[in-house]
Amino acid sequence: MKPGLAIGGVLAGVALIAALVSLVWTPYDVTVLTIAEKLQTPSPAHWLGTDHFGRDIAAMLMVGARTSLAVALVAVGIGMGLGVPLGLLAAARPGWADELTMRGNDLIFAFPSLVIAILITAVFGPSAINAIIAIGIFNIPVFARVTRGGAMSLWTLDYIRAAQVAGKGRARISAEHILPNIANLLIVQGTIQFSLGILAEAGLSYVGLGAQPPLPSWGRMLADAQTMVTLAPHVAIFPGLAIVATVLGLNLLGDGLRDALDPRLRRAR
């Protein structure tokens, strides 16, 4: 195993475990405010210190991981679930199907994503779910484009022609031949979009349109900490580090997975 895959796995794993553990146990209750203990620096009692309401930062990071990961995961799921089939369709059927899906994509691309996300959350009310939908919609054209680009270059290859001679239809060829061979592109794009999803959720929460209090999220924590960054830097540093470590871990994981899943790069047994 390559070191990148291991490091990525550990970093992403830590975030995931923190999120799962927070379901059953957190060091402190994040909904209880203890103003007397506000803005404490890290100590044995509060490992990562407390924020301006006296809430334990370690506990908030654990619960926040849940929000951030869930939002990003579902948003990537929406993007892949709709974007990849659209891209495969566009590549398999040059002509009207291609034009229709790609022009639809262009339409989504044409809108500034954050503005639309703000519009959606403003219309339907700010919540983590609406943030997921808003971020997910903007993932669709990204995956559709990547899929179509990769698939179109594969459609010219002889093994696709051989499959056609073997009587396979476009849908089946797309599933059996095209998809596995663009999986590396999709995995890398998936990790990038996952990281962007975490950042987008942080961004939406930052302007108050993502997860709503008292549910913590990494983005909200950063937003709250911003005004006191000189006074109590640790309040901003730890959520920032959590985002950086998770995003980095996911990218390493994606790179490692891409290599590990490619039989050409596997060592001969």
Place this chain on the structure above:
Amino acid sequence: MSLLSVTDLSVSINGMALLDDVAFTLAPGEIFGLVGESGSGKSLTALALMGLLPQGALTTGHAELEGVDLLNQSERAMCALRGNRIGMIFQEPMTALNPLMTIGDQVAETLMVHRAMPRGEALAVAREKLDRVGLPEPRFPLNIYPHELSGGQRQRVAIALAIALKPALLIADEPTTALDVTTQAQILELLRDLVEDEGMGLMLITHDLAVVAGLATHTAVMQSGRIVEQGLTEPLFRARAHPYTAALFAASAHQPKRVDIGTTEPLLVVDHALRAYTLARPSAFAPRPLLHAVDDVSFTLHEGESLGLVGSSGCGKSTLTRAILGLDHLQGGEIRLFGKPVGRQMPNDMRAGVQVVFQDPYGSFNPRWRVDRLVAEPFHLLPTAPADWRERVAEALVEVGLHPDDRRKYIHEFSGGQRQRIAIARALITRPDLIVLDEAVSALDVRIRAQVLDLLASLRVSHGLAYLFISHDLSVVRAITDRVLVMEAGRIVEEGPTEALFTAPRHEVTRRLVAATPQIPPDWMEKIA
């Protein structure tokens, strides 16, 4: 005085010795042929001389060009030499030029870089060089782009680029391998003229003995990183003293044992087939012009017959192949297989009767599948995959000369020749009556090619197969077919029994093809029988 003298040149990459004691000399105005199979180190020798070896390569020995040792120059000094004293032409004219630069600018660029020539002056020289390589005004102005040119014309631009600064040494690495025979003959003639006129030395790297035979004064035969034999071309080729040289010759002249299992029972009938493509409008409101890729083609392929289809690139061979495989529709006429019409909608049991082997052994397989799944793919054509499919895959692998245990391997673990055998196994698995061989041996080395041709000949007898053998390489078609069709601009211009057609071609197109095919002079071959 020699122009280039190489002595004990050795190269190793990461501890693996790739070139071993390579030594040769090249005089001005001389053509030096370096022949060998893929992986023998021909291109590596050229790259070593140019100082373009990959990172981690360790070079020892000497290589002097006009008294300058090429092997211990700084990168800066090599940059000044490359293009200036050494010009290089590559195999692939499609990728050797920058698609976003006009041909005039590409040729002028090297003059502007090395001579610091003002652009206007450089363009004037570029014009002169392009005229020299046979791309004259007004048909080929300086401001056209590579995509507006054919493969042969692009290779001419690449040559103009290489000779722009009158280099002392020109290295041509398989300069005509990607071109069809008639274009190849023109490019080789151009290279010969350039060497004569400009007095430069040409190092011609190729796998094709016939090309060397017709061109090089001096030849070296290379095998696994060593020059096994070298000398003046004619005596070397006549004597074939080294067993490897002899083996290469035997393979290149190899003819599989002729079999005659042809019947008069029609298997595939192409009846006035017509396929035209619409092209881009020449101007905004002009009607779209039509390109007749297949223009009223008719022929019959009989059961058990081996039929050749030859023609230069762009003659419509590929379009016709697609139609015969039922991947593309026709606009007129009909193709019938077993008496039933062929088309996109043809039933699976009919498709099972016609399979295909493609040219490129690397692009023909899904790299993520194991061999058993790859070979078994055409079973999709049967209503249900046979229960003993694993055994049938193993059997097919044995039939093409591979081991049954190869089933569990991935395709990247095989060489080009082995891959082509796997492609044949895949084509055999549904026990078809007809296999379309689309340039199936063109990408293989001569010895491997001879083996695959033998395999095809024996499979034909054991399975009662008919072949439609599509190729631009006449010598291969001659070796394996009973009858030949010659195609040009979408039409069949001549057809007849293979030997008769090649010995006494009647149509002008056939005559041109036959004349352009490089040949080792027959009397060179006679001496050792």
